[in-house]
Amino acid sequence: MSTIKTLEDLNKAAKRGLESIIPSKTKIMVGMSTSGLASGAQEVYDALAAEIKKRKLDVVLCKTSAMGMDCIEPLVEVIQPNRPRLAYSRMTAKKVPEVINQVAKGVVDGFKPTYRMDEEDYLCLNEKKPYFKGPLPNDVKDIPTISNVDFYKKQVKIATRNCGMINFESIDEYVAKGGYFSLYKALTQMKPEQIIDEIIASGLRGRGGGGFPAGVKWQTCRRAHGDIKYVLCNGDEGDPGAYMDRSVMEGDPHSIIEGMIIGAFAIGATDGFIYVRNEYPLAVANLQRALDQARAYGFLGNNIFNSGFNFDIKIGKGAGAFVCGESTALMTSLEGKAGEPRAKYIHTVEYGLWNRPSNLNNVETWANVPAIISRGAKWFSSIGCKNNSGTKVFSLVGKVNNIGLVEVPMGIPLKDIIYEIGGGIPGGKKFKAVQTGGPSGGCIPKSLEDISVDFDALWEAGSMMGSGGMIVMDETTCMVDIARYFIDFLEFESCGKCVPCREGVMRMNEILHDICGGKGRPGDIELLESMSKGIVDGALCALGSTAPNPVLSTLKYFRDEYTAHVRDKKCPAGVCKALIRFSVSDEKCTGCGVCLKKCPTECISGEKKKTHVIDQTECIKCGVCKESCKFDAIIVE
Amino acid sequence: MKKAQTMDKKVKDIIKKYYGDKTAMIAILQDVQEEFRYLPKETLSFISKKMDVPLTRIYEIATFYNAFSLKPRGKHTIEVCLGTACHVQGASRLIDRLERDLSISSGDTTKDKMFTLEEVRCLGCCSLAPVIRISGNVHPYLTQDELPKILRNYK
Numbered sequence: 001m002s003t004i005k006t007l008e009d010l011n012k013a014a015k016r017g018l019e020s021i022i023p024s025k026t027k028i029m030v031g032m033s034t035s036g037l038a039s040g041a042q043e044v045y046d047a048l049a050a051e052i053k054k055r056k057l058d059v060v061l062c063k064t065s066a067m068g069m070d071c072i073e074p075l076v077e078v079i080q081p082n083r084p085r086l087a088y089s090r091m092t093a094k095k096v097p098e099v100i101n102q103v104a105k106g107v108v109d110g111f112k113p114t115y116r117m118d119e120e121d122y123l124c125l126n127e128k129k130p131y132f133k134g135p136l137p138n139d140v141k142d143i144p145t146i147s148n149v150d151f152y153k154k155q156v157k158i159a160t161r162n163c164g165m166i167n168f169e170s171i172d173e174y175v176a177k178g179g180y181f182s183l184y185k186a187l188t189q190m191k192p193e194q195i196i197d198e199i200i201a202s203g204l205r206g207r208g209g210g211g212f213p214a215g216v217k218w219q220t221c222r223r224a225h226g227d228i229k230y231v232l233c234n235g236d237e238g239d240p241g242a243y244m245d246r247s248v249m250e251g252d253p254h255s256i257i258e259g260m261i262i263g264a265f266a267i268g269a270t271d272g273f274i275y276v277r278n279e280y281p282l283a284v285a286n287l288q289r290a291l292d293q294a295r296a297y298g299f300l301g302n303n304i305f306n307s308g309f310n311f312d313i314k315i316g317k318g319a320g321a322f323v324c325g326e327s328t329a330l331m332t333s334l335e336g337k338a339g340e341p342r343a344k345y346i347h348t349v350e351y352g353l354w355n356r357p358s359n360l361n362n363v364e365t366w367a368n369v370p371a372i373i374s375r376g377a378k379w380f381s382s383i384g385c386k387n388n389s390g391t392k393v394f395s396l397v398g399k400v401n402n403i404g405l406v407e408v409p410m411g412i413p414l415k416d417i418i419y420e421i422g423g424g425i426p427g428g429k430k431f432k433a434v435q436t437g438g439p440s441g442g443c444i445p446k447s448l449e450d451i452s453v454d455f456d457a458l459w460e461a462g463s464m465m466g467s468g469g470m471i472v473m474d475e476t477t478c479m480v481d482i483a484r485y486f487i488d489f490l491e492f493e494s495c496g497k498c499v500p501c502r503e504g505v506m507r508m509n510e511i512l513h514d515i516c517g518g519k520g521r522p523g524d525i526e527l528l529e530s531m532s533k534g535i536v537d538g539a540l541c542a543l544g545s546t547a548p549n550p551v552l553s554t555l556k557y558f559r560d561e562y563t564a565h566v567r568d569k570k571c572p573a574g575v576c577k578a579l580i581r582f583s584v585s586d587e588k589c590t591g592c593g594v595c596l597k598k599c600p601t602e603c604i605s606g607e608k609k610k611t612h613v614i615d616q617t618e619c620i621k622c623g624v625c626k627e628s629c630k631f632d633a634i635i636v637e
Numbered sequence: 638m639k640k641a642q643t644m645d646k647k648v649k650d651i652i653k654k655y656y657g658d659k660t661a662m663i664a665i666l667q668d669v670q671e672e673f674r675y676l677p678k679e680t681l682s683f684i685s686k687k688m689d690v691p692l693t694r695i696y697e698i699a700t701f702y703n704a705f706s707l708k709p710r711g712k713h714t715i716e717v718c719l720g721t722a723c724h725v726q727g728a729s730r731l732i733d734r735l736e737r738d739l740s741i742s743s744g745d746t747t748k749d750k751m752f753t754l755e756e757v758r759c760l761g762c763c764s765l766a767p768v769i770r771i772s773g774n775v776h777p778y779l780t781q782d783e784l785p786k787i788l789r790n791y792k
């Protein structure tokens with residue numbers, strides 16, 4: 001690889017990339033993100049490689065990451081000359097020969113692809129390239145296009161524009177999608193102030209949760225005194241139930257790197273760090289490879305694009321502490337210390353990492369930057385809603401049919417995400433609430449399902465945008481248990497530096513444990529409320545000051561569930577162990593005996609074909625009977 | 638004696654890899670842990686002497702971050718995800734079952750040193766909830782019923 005210094009060099013790399021994105025021969029791609037691999041993508045990949053070799057086919061086999069719809073993984077995609085791109089879902093090694101058969105013949109027959117793509121969006125180039133010319137081949141006519149798949153219909157992809165579309169191991173493919181052209185433009189045609197103005201005008205707000213205007217932060221950091229400044233990327237993604245940043249780091253690492261270089265140039269920074277969570281080994285590997293490639297091309301290092309600008313990026317690995325996602329704690333951790341937050345009256349844009357001006361942005365924030373520079377602030381702010389430009393990526397998980405990563409324009413109604421993209425609640429159950437904002441956020445009840453999903457509306461409803469976890473809950477989720485779950489999480493993750501958080505959260509946890517354990521006392525609910533106020537006011541960092549949110553928001557919308565626990569000693573959702581009992585329905589039980597064999601305490605008895613009985617004194621409420629009964633005969637009340 | 642020497646040698650190499658940089662302490666401890674599966678006491682005193690960092694500082698880091706363990710771990714670490722997505726899909730039943738079947742509490746290691754049971758808060762595979770990870774392999778969409786069979790494959 002030789003370095004790239006001119007537009008001509010860059011165009012050459014783009015040409016190479018395009019040839020590998022849409023080659024002149026057949027190409028097969030396997031989604032190999034963490035979730036793809038967990039669903040068995042490696043076996044499928046190996047089987048494909050073996051079958052291709054066995055049949056001596058001239059086929060390119062390569063890896064890509066996930067496009068978002070994780071519930072249909074492992075995903076295999078086929079691109080053949082002059083045919084639409086086809087996606088085969090829920091692949092197994094067994095189905096491989098059949099798919100290869102179709103590939104060899106060049107027609108679909110038998111096992112059907114889930115969707116097809118007729119063209120590919122090159123967002124940063126403002127261009128769509130078709131996969132085929134001329135009429136649509138007959139054999140694929142009844143396969144829906146991706147824009148007709150419910151899950152993708154309402155999505156708009158900016159931050160995840162390349163995820164699942166390119167091979168994350170190839171920098172040329174990233175360049176072919178318009179990558180590093182924004183960097184070229186920024187470094188050779190724009191002044192730092194101009195870049196900052198553009199980002200301010202775009203209205204881009206930090207995607208890490210707080211929603212602070214990114215351009216304003218850059219400007220303050222640019223104006224701060226100091227020769228050495230840093231730009232940092234927050235890839236700590238500590239919110240449990242969220243994995244957007246992992247997907248971008250794994251699937252399109254260059255978009256983050258390019259964004260950071262542009263930001264560094266605008267701010268006047270010399271060094272960059274990406275702080276990645278310990279739990280994401282694949283993200284670290286993919287980022288490291290991408291950094292090496294960018295360095296080899298001269299996008300990192302000295303005199304980038306002959307502009308005289310020097311900059312490089314290193315990776316810092318977290319070690320499993322949620323609080324290190326907080327800006328001051330993250331910087332302390334990068335310095336190699338225990339990551340405790342400090343008071344924020346000294347701003348990190350002035351005194352941050354090693355007491356030097358430091359600008360921290362989230363993974364998704366950085367990934368948006370190249371797109372804004374190439375397409376312009378006006379384009380970006382035309383997407384989304386008032387004061388909330390652009391899109392937001394969410395991990396739509398929990399009790400919903402279509403589980404996966406979705407990128408939607410800001411301001412979309414919540415119900416569109418749940419019912420249209422998510423396809424509603426499985427098993428005909430009732431939608432109850434959505435949890436957003438992670439441990440600092442709250443629950444939005446069904447009654448507010450029309451709410452506009454943006455920073456301000458969610459905040460008003462007592463929740464938060466957060467980094468993008470969206471956990472859907474149905475009638476079998478206990479809201480008191482959810483509040484207890486988050487408080488328990490925060491007690492564990494509190495760094496212990498200040499008293500309101502260290503002691504206060506612990507006491508709240510004790511009260512919630514008692515309530516869930518059937519030992520709730522009158523007055524507990526009021527006590528929780530007054531303690532919450534103390535913690536919100538007194539805690540040093542945002543971990544503590546937002547810790548009561550999950551309790552306050554569930555109290556606001558689901559107070560009756562708390563009352564049921566405290567006063568009636570009942571868990572309406574059937575979750576809290578101390579408040580429920582398992583029994584067998586006389587009507588539904590067929591006496592098949594499955595539960596009897598599975599019960600670990602052997603407390604179920606009954607003759608074949610007769611209704612079984614659970615001995616309440618021995619039952620440990622493990623729930624295995626309910627999980628294994630095919631006739632839904634186990635009653636929980 | 639011999640064992641102690643190889644241990645020192647390995648740690649020395651790790652420190653060298655980071656040029657003895659004190660700000661790389663977290664990365665150094667991570668490498669040491671990867672080598673020995675936990676942080677043996679002797680390695681910490683060795684690092685303290687070699688790098689001229691007070692032992693209390695090193696302990697502070699080793700106890701602050703959840704990824705570090707001061708206790709020996711088993712051959713396989715079972716990480717049960719208790720993230721929000723896994724929690725609403727019944728992850729607590731998985732941990733209860735594992736605690737019962739392995740006769741240990743979360744955080745402990747079985748007598749035969751085969752398994753260490755740990756709770757983690759989200760593995761980033763929330764779409765596959767509930768999940769557990771054993772020695773780096775993610776097992777998706779689990780029910781407690783499947784656990785015994787999965788564990789047998791790791792013996």
Ligand SMILES: Cc1cc2nc3c(=O)[nH]c(=O)nc-3n(C[C@H](O)[C@H](O)[C@H](O)COP(=O)(O)O)c2cc1C
Nearest residue numbers: 206207208234237238325326327361362365542543
């Ligand atoms: C306890 C705590 C945890 C946080 N965790 C994260 C995180 O995992 N990822 C993230 O990007 N921001 C996290 N934040 C927010 C960061 O402090 C910071 O606001 C953000 O990274 C700034 O980037 P942005 O302006 O681009 O959003 C956390 C904040 C707190 C208080």
Ligand code: SF4
Nearest residue numbers: 496497498501541544
């Ligand atoms: S609020 Fe909690 S996490 Fe933040 S500094 Fe205080 S004790 Fe630490």
Ligand code: FES
Nearest residue numbers: 720723760762763
């Ligand atoms: S909540 Fe379990 S993997 Fe994220």
